[in-house]
Amino acid sequence: MSLKRLWRFRPEASDPHIEVRERASEYLDGDASASLAQRIRIHLDECQDCRGFVGTLRATIAALRNLPRISPQPSTKDGIDQVAEPGDRRS
Ligand SMILES: [Zn+2]
Numbered sequence: 864m865s866l867k868r869l870w871r872f873r874p875e876a877s878d879p880h881i882e883v884r885e886r887a888s889e890y891l892d893g894d895a896s897a898s899l900a901q902r903i904r905i906h907l908d909e910c911q912d913c914r915g916f917v918g919t920l921r922a923t924i925a926a927l928r929n930l931p932r933i934s935p936q937p938s939t940k941d942g943i944d945q946v947a948e949p950g951d952r953r954s
Pocket of ligand 1: 879880883906910912913914
């Protein structure tokens with residue numbers, strides 16, 4: 864088997880679908896390099912599957928950002944601390 868053939872068996876190096884899916888969050892966060900972002904945009908133009916994937920990821924990220932930040936009520940925290948108290952080994 865030639866090296867060239869071996870290279871083709873590395874999907875992450877040659878498969879644009881995989882690259883798009885692996886780097887999608889980077890792309891959506893705006894952290895992708897200009898050339899990566901361009902490759903992704905070009906691929907999304909021609910690939911409905913990856914467009915769907917990135918669309919879902921974008922919606923998920925947006926939904927997570929919209930979740931209210933909550934912290935436990937003090938009474939809840941006390942309850943957890945009691946249950947989690949070291950040395951409390953009721954059986
Ligand atoms: Zn694709």
